[in-house]
Structure formats: structure tokens, C-alpha cells
Amino acid sequence: MATSNPSFMNGVPELLVLRLLWGREMYGYEIVQAIREETGDVVSLGEGVVYPVLHALERSGAITSERRPVGGRSRIYYALSPKGAARLTELTELWSKITGAVQQVLVGGGRAGLV
Amino acid sequence: MATSNPSFMNGVPELLVLRLLWGREMYGYEIVQAIREETGDVVSLGEGVVYPVLHALERSGAITSERRPVGGRSRIYYALSPKGAARLTELTELWSKITGAVQQVLVGGGRAGLV
């Protein structure tokens, strides 16, 4: 209810997951850590965020999964499908467009500066 | 469910409204149009988004309001308070941090390019 922090995170999990899967296969737990590392801990998505995203992406045909036993453990590796690649392109362009438009307002306008 | 487009708009309305009010007073209807114009129609927030944001910001003390009759009509002008200015700084920094982190993932990583 509070006036709390807008986290600017809408759609970001899907975008990041797709981007990470672009070129190499990865499993869920690995993706969670990769996001943390590659963003320098700025973005830190829990497993409760990443796994549902993966399942939704698989349902929509954007990624495919394959269970593999590794060192006695079982991992589910995900790979980007052509559909997922298209979705990635689409989202990346949208991201660029939106952030560019916001930046325009932040920089431009009446006074100059603050950014 | 998961079909749809993430709009990347989380928290953006609050940020844009605060930024527009930085330096000049504006009224709701004017803000709606300003966002449309300054973003080149990339971001188009309806009145159903802007007015609730304004009310929430006023409740939290980030902006103050003053009703003024203009040409027979009544407008409610909003002005940024010190608290709102601080909030704007905070949000701007967070925005910069998040988008920077996402950009890092989009650009960096295994392959190069796509952005």
C-alpha cells in the first residue's frame, strides 16, 4: 500500500533470462547466480522469480528443456528456440525504445542536468 | 498469464511525473500530454495512470497542490516539494543503476552484439 520503491523491474527478468540463454545452455540455479554476478549485485533475482519465468517461457515455446544428470545431481538445461530468439530481439528493441524515451525526459525539458 | 508483453513501465510514471514537475508547476492534464510529446509517443500514459500517481505523491508529501481558476475552468497545479526533489534524485539514481546493470548483461556476456 505504501509509496514504496518502484523497482523498475517489470519485464526485466524475462529479458535477462532470454539474453543469458542466447548462445549457451544454462540451468536455473546457474542463471540465478549469473544475473547476480553480471550485474554486480545490482539486480538480484531469487529462485522464486527465475523458475516461474523459465516455466512460462517453456510453455510459450521460447525455450526448450532437457534434464541431465551431472555429478549425481539432476539439472534441467534450457536452450533458446528460434521463437525465443525472436522474442529476445523484440524485447531488446522495446527495452531500448522505452529507456531511450525516459532518458529523453530526464535529460531534456526545462532545466538541463540532473542526469 | 505469461503471454503478454512486459511493458518495462514499473515505477516509470512516478519518475516521469516528478521530473516534469522539477522546475515548473503543471496540472494533471498537461502532464499527460507532456509525457506523450516529450517521449515522441513512445510512452503514453493515460489519465487513469497519471491522476492516481499525483494523488499518491501528494499524500506522501512529495508534491503540493493548488487549485486555480483559469479561463473559467479549474485546474489543479502541482509543485515539487523538497521531499519530492529528494525522491526524484533517489529514483533517478536507481533508474540509472538498474538500466546500467541490464545494459551490461545485454552487451556483455558470451557473444558480443545484439545491442
Place this chain on the structure above:
DNA sequence: TTGCATACCTCGTAGTTCTAGGCATTATAC
């Protein structure tokens, strides 16, 4: 007097992230 632009407002819905848990196996530390 019919329509359009201005100017305000609220409610309900939908879509998302997040927290907080739970389960099971393996490696590490004491």
C-alpha cells in the same frame, strides 16, 4: 445543439515480481 477538447476523477482487472516457504542431494567443517 451537437460535437469536441479540456479537466478532473474512480473502480476493477490483469499481469508481474517478490517473500517465504518446502523437498532432496552432495560437499564441507567441526
Place this chain on the structure above:
DNA sequence: GTATAATGCCTAGAACTACGAGGTATGCAA
């Protein structure tokens, strides 16, 4: 040997947010 952390998967519920649809009222032009 036994507790603890790390790996690796999962779901359910709450909380938040943007959005569309709809409502009221005034002024101005055709």
C-alpha cells in the same frame, strides 16, 4: 560421524503496479 552449508529444483500466496473503461462537468466551435 554429524551438523551445516551449498547445490538444485519447486510452488503458493501476497503485494504492487499499470491500464482500460467509464463517469462528471465546462467551454468553444460548427
